[in-house]
Amino acid sequence: MSDLEAFREETRAWLEENCPASMRTPAQGEKDICWGGRNFVFQSDDQKLWLERMGARGWTVPTWPKEYGGGGLSKDEAKILAQEMKRIKARSPLTSFGIWMLGPALLKFGTHEQKLEHLPPIARGEIRWCQGYSEPNAGSDLASLATKAEDKGDHYSINGQKIWTSYADKADWIFCLIRTDPTNKHEGISFILFDMASEGVSTKPIQLISGYSPFCETFFDDVKAYKKNLVGEVNKGWTVAKYLLTHERTGISEMGLPVPLNRLAVDKLGTNDAGELPETMLRHQIAEHEIDAMSFMFTMERAQDEAKAGNEMGAYSSFLKAYGTELNKDRHELIVKINGSDAFEWEGQFSNNGEIPRTWLRTKANSIEGGTTEIQHNIIAKRVLGLPS
Amino acid sequence: MAMVLNEEQQLLKESAEGFFAEKAPISLIRSLRDNKDEVGYAGHLWLAMCNMGFAGLMIDEEYDGTGFGCVGAGIVAEAMGKTLVAAPFHSSCIMGASLIQAAGSAEQKKEHLPAIAFGETIVTLALDETSRHDPEGTAMKVEGGKLNGLKTFVPDGHVADKIIVLARSSGEPGDRDGLSLYMVDRGTPGLIVDRVISMDSCNWSKMTFEGVEAAELLGEEGKAMDVLEPVLDRCRIVVAAELLGIAQQTLEITMDYIKERKQFGVPIGSFQGLQHRAAEWFGEVEVTRSAVLKALQMADAGGDIRWFASLAKAKASKTAELATNEAIQMHGGMGVTDEFDLGFYIKRARVLQHFYGDFNYHADRFAACSGY
Numbered sequence: 001m002s003d004l005e006a007f008r009e010e011t012r013a014w015l016e017e018n019c020p021a022s023m024r025t026p027a028q029g030e031k032d033i034c035w036g037g038r039n040f041v042f043q044s045d046d047q048k049l050w051l052e053r054m055g056a057r058g059w060t061v062p063t064w065p066k067e068y069g070g071g072g073l074s075k076d077e078a079k080i081l082a083q084e085m086k087r088i089k090a091r092s093p094l095t096s097f098g099i100w101m102l103g104p105a106l107l108k109f110g111t112h113e114q115k116l117e118h119l120p121p122i123a124r125g126e127i128r129w130c131q132g133y134s135e136p137n138a139g140s141d142l143a144s145l146a147t148k149a150e151d152k153g154d155h156y157s158i159n160g161q162k163i164w165t166s167y168a169d170k171a172d173w174i175f176c177l178i179r180t181d182p183t184n185k186h187e188g189i190s191f192i193l194f195d196m197a198s199e200g201v202s203t204k205p206i207q208l209i210s211g212y213s214p215f216c217e218t219f220f221d222d223v224k225a226y227k228k229n230l231v232g233e234v235n236k237g238w239t240v241a242k243y244l245l246t247h248e249r250t251g252i253s254e255m256g257l258p259v260p261l262n263r264l265a266v267d268k269l270g271t272n273d274a275g276e277l278p279e280t281m282l283r284h285q286i287a288e289h290e291i292d293a294m295s296f297m298f299t300m301e302r303a304q305d306e307a308k309a310g311n312e313m314g315a316y317s318s319f320l321k322a323y324g325t326e327l328n329k330d331r332h333e334l335i336v337k338i339n340g341s342d343a344f345e346w347e348g349q350f351s352n353n354g355e356i357p358r359t360w361l362r363t364k365a366n367s368i369e370g371g372t373t374e375i376q377h378n379i380i381a382k383r384v385l386g387l388p389s
Numbered sequence: 390m391a392m393v394l395n396e397e398q399q400l401l402k403e404s405a406e407g408f409f410a411e412k413a414p415i416s417l418i419r420s421l422r423d424n425k426d427e428v429g430y431a432g433h434l435w436l437a438m439c440n441m442g443f444a445g446l447m448i449d450e451e452y453d454g455t456g457f458g459c460v461g462a463g464i465v466a467e468a469m470g471k472t473l474v475a476a477p478f479h480s481s482c483i484m485g486a487s488l489i490q491a492a493g494s495a496e497q498k499k500e501h502l503p504a505i506a507f508g509e510t511i512v513t514l515a516l517d518e519t520s521r522h523d524p525e526g527t528a529m530k531v532e533g534g535k536l537n538g539l540k541t542f543v544p545d546g547h548v549a550d551k552i553i554v555l556a557r558s559s560g561e562p563g564d565r566d567g568l569s570l571y572m573v574d575r576g577t578p579g580l581i582v583d584r585v586i587s588m589d590s591c592n593w594s595k596m597t598f599e600g601v602e603a604a605e606l607l608g609e610e611g612k613a614m615d616v617l618e619p620v621l622d623r624c625r626i627v628v629a630a631e632l633l634g635i636a637q638q639t640l641e642i643t644m645d646y647i648k649e650r651k652q653f654g655v656p657i658g659s660f661q662g663l664q665h666r667a668a669e670w671f672g673e674v675e676v677t678r679s680a681v682l683k684a685l686q687m688a689d690a691g692g693d694i695r696w697f698a699s700l701a702k703a704k705a706s707k708t709a710e711l712a713t714n715e716a717i718q719m720h721g722g723m724g725v726t727d728e729f730d731l732g733f734y735i736k737r738a739r740v741l742q743h744f745y746g747d748f749n750y751h752a753d754r755f756a757a758c759s760g761y
Contacts, residue, residue, distance in 0.1 A: 260759065262756070262760065266760065266761055275757070275760070276756070276757070276761060277756075277761045283756055283761060284752070286756070287752045287753070287756040287759075287761075288752060290755070290756075290759065291680075291707075291752060292676065294680070295677065295679055295680035295700065295704050296676050298676075298679035298682075299676045301392055301683075302392035302679045302682065305391040305392045305393050306392075308391070309391070309393045311393075319668070319671065322668070322672065323672045323675075323676065376668070377668035377669070378661070378664065378665075380667075380668035380671055380672070384671060385644050385664075385667055385668070385671060386644070387648065387658040387659065387663075387664050387667065388648060388656050388658055
């Protein structure tokens, strides 16, 4: 038996033994997602147990080095773990910006001490992170940000405002882009980490059209941020941010890989004698969408294989982000159509307590957050297609 | 299987692209058209393609093929799409060879497969009977051992040595059962072949059967669909690869053009109005590449590939349509002149989009395969 086959057997046995039965059912929306952190309220003992067991093994972050709380798995082993989890329909034990955004950036740009301090608590789900990028006057033109740091010897004093900070009101720490040189646009930004419990930090949730408030306005008033928590070099934070954004984009684009729409439609509407959806035009629209969605799913698979083969992805993540989010918006338009007037129930059983209309509205931000579709298209045009400025 | 080309496939890709760029630049199809060439493809090119092993990609090594399979055929087809190569590739090397390999007796294989691989024999399939692709709807009957009726859109029909004819030995149009395949020589009495002057300067024929003797059965009588459908699917995926080549090449040609062409004192490629559309076009080519590669790999892996084939053919058809339309629009007036090559691409694209089922045909089939 090859090493990988042996690994698969061990993994299968371990998951069988350790994944609680209730964690082998599909997550029913936001409430079933485990974000971890100091203040997280677990939905069940099983949810907590599942996080603890996976965290202890480093399997919340399978490919991170063991010394930083990871599983130390190779890419092939990680793929097997993912396959085996999918096989028993195991939920993800932990979803976090620490894992898919900050972690990769720290692994690349952080010092050994920074990694030792910050990565293991991410892996165990003890510290929940948020991202302080956008400002009221720095959206698509992110590098014009103005939140500033004043040098106070061993620390900086931070003043300014961030906006669209996802879950800032629930996060324990923030990774933040801060202006450290007002005379230099891109080369005057630093990447700094600090505790959201610090004096001078306040947050205010923004209510969205979906009724949810995933984003906040975040205010910094003479906040103390220690210099040991500056990642990379002073004034070189833009490099870290760009690297991190490629991970964010890849993460967001993965939203385009859910249950095929036709299954939702057949459950809702049934089929006629020919075995087809009874509404011809709806059937046509779903088929057209699914052809794109499946092609995109295979593209995600191909992108992973290309990356594994050592082919640099870079600006490719902009294409994945733009395509994946536009698909997701289209998907939810179709879900609303499939559900007809049931989709309008803001509260009520036919819309899964408002999940259908609220998620539909939530997707409208997909093509805005993490860089708008238009910004991604600019990046593709210039960096991939080589078109002039 | 990883969705990247392995070393052997990468080499094939490089050699195919290099080969066609040198031996079959787009000027070749232009001269074939302008000279109203009798054969419709360049004999020396075809011979060279056969020497490269391209004619034997789908043929097992025991019959003198290279056995490279669908991924290999797709790589070659994509390269052909880039320079619009005219050659009896889909007809003989993909459909003809694969059908004989799948359904033929040992004698038939021995007789025809090496000859196809060496380019000595051209075999094609006579399938469509109307302007629509509908294999099960085939109405042509074989009665008393004779074939009567019309076949159309027969690729390379005017140069094929052997024609495989799909006809009904029992049942009614629309029935899956009752269809059979017959091998007929082009010179058989009663067979009238009319070459069609096609807008894409490639070659297909109308064939009128007037009591043509159906002496040689290929495969089991009445069960043609069982072998034909999977072979058609393989060919559809390879055609999708050629459409991908067209989409990719027109993108590259157009990006080069809009970097150079100046208006208002700047390259038009600096305008966001074009940049964003170019980025969307790039995205569609990329997802098409994935759908096609996945389908090619699944075809080589065996098993039911209907879903994958319809996905790839539908997606590639849609993307090629977008690509050729955008290419012309971004070239402005130059795009609609015959001097520029884009006319060749859009004409070829539309013919291939329709070939063995267009977007609507395959979107419908994709839905049916998915259970709705």
